[in-house]
Amino acid sequence: MEKVGKQRYRPLLMNWGRISPRLIATFCTMPMTSIRFSRRSASLWYDQKSTKEERIKQYPMSNDKLPTRNENFSEWYNQVVQRAEMADYAPVRGCMVVRPYGWALWENIQSALDTRFKATGHVNAAFPLFIPKSFIEKEKEHVEGFSPELAVVTIGGGEVLEEPLIVRPTSETIIGHMYAKWIKSYRDLPVLINQWGNVVRWEMRTRLFLRTLEFYWQEGHTAHATADEAETETLQMLDIYYDFAVNEAAVPVIRGRKSDKEKFAGAVRSYTIEGMMGDRRALQSGTSHNLGQNFARAFDIQYLDVNNELQYAWTTSWGLSTRFIGAIIMTHGDDQGLILPPRLAPIQVVIVPIWKSEDERQAVLSMAQEVRQRLIQGGVRAQLDDADQKTPGWKFNYWELKGVPVRIEIGPRDLAQKSVVLARRDVTGKSGKSFGVNLETLVPQVIELLDDIQNGLLQRATEFRDAHIVDVSSYAELKEVIQAGDWARGWWAGTTEEELQVKDETGATIRCFPFDQPESRGACLFSGRPAREVALFARAY
């Protein structure tokens, strides 16, 4: 059954140029020094000639430490996601289960975004999961872009369906259809609807959160009376993503316009926020599209304007997905595991009690309870880890792996002075600990610390990013910079073909034309032609 989609839709594919050796390039730059790995990825790291015995000796299967990010970033990511209990592999290839801890993070992301959507006049609704196949085919670029990755339902209730149903890869088409019904007059505009839901795209290579067959997201779909208004909306929503990323997630993204080659299938213009991950690869973390009148024409979204003339509406769409969780993980995480930005962290403070005797246990626990109460009353998301099967040391490591921003340790030594130990997740070891923190000033101090961590994460990530963007003025320089793993920024006036050539030869793509542009003009780094804007090149996820 699952093959139906591919077979049916393959013929629709026309000019899918064979694409880049990006993945080869990535593979080549990765160190062959993985310490631990799952069976899944093991073969990648094997020296094909070594014997099985040698491999086992070389790579002990000890399960207690993460690979470091330098050793093998990709394996570090996989293990962090699973061991921090964010997500797990589902029994269906390429699908994930978002576990409660991961979902709690997503809920916080949702609420931060939803608040912003509502504040700008948007409302939520829900559209169907299934889309008639014919809908997808109505917009030419759209069908070409999405055909290869559609899941198709051909049987329902034991009967072969008259028209196959597509499991939505995105909802422009079905929402467009509904908008055509609802929009008759300029008085009906604008329509500003958002939907929280899931979509399915039949990807070849999958990674937890970053690319799975099914993922969760929000998709906003708006319709407007004028091109200007649609463009304003498109940019406004990109700014909301930017504000969210920077101020809630402490992920310093760059706003910009996608190149024609990279824009959404069916859009006139696509805008993006791009983040630099800990391995310096780029991650498209949110997109906003100006669809012009493409979908309005395909779905007959027409209205009568003030002059009683029939006009096509101007539509937009914008989305941010659970992929953003991957962005948070790969932006802030360190060799101990996750570091979650305090504003989004499901648990902001974890309290670890320490005791030896039963007497101590009682006393420590009751103090820990009180601390937890005070924190919660102060509006802090606090949790007490009072499990007695695990040692404090184990708990420290566990909660660090889970990225909880602040840990409070309470032991016998603290009882007497009515004080606690504060440990911040973003500074490892003893230097991140404050001893003898007084109970009376604890709550404001924790709140200040959370704030400090939030700012620190943003600053650290911003500095890291800026240190790895290099200005280039020639193709040779670009190659060198990309080869070194950094991002290259330079004047660009190239064609899509030239962009493709860069991708083929370097593995890098144009991530965006940043909004932040120099005043001057320059010469295209590739062709030497006069260029009006600079582009950012990077290897991307």
Next chain:
RNA sequence: CGGGGUGUAGCGCAGUUGGUAGCGCACCGCGUUUGGGACGCGGGGGUCCGCGGUUCGAGUCCGCGCACCCCGACCA
């Protein structure tokens, strides 16, 4: 769809010339522990991917399937 690989306990794996299945971790019980990933003793857990074949006997050999992983061709 092409090339490569793997299917044995929840996870990671071992299993010799074919002789009736084990190790580590996890899990359960009891006890001792607890300021940076504790320890002892005891215990539970198997359709050895499936089907067929060879054999007195198959995790092991043969055939055919299936699933998953990796690499290539796409993408938020």
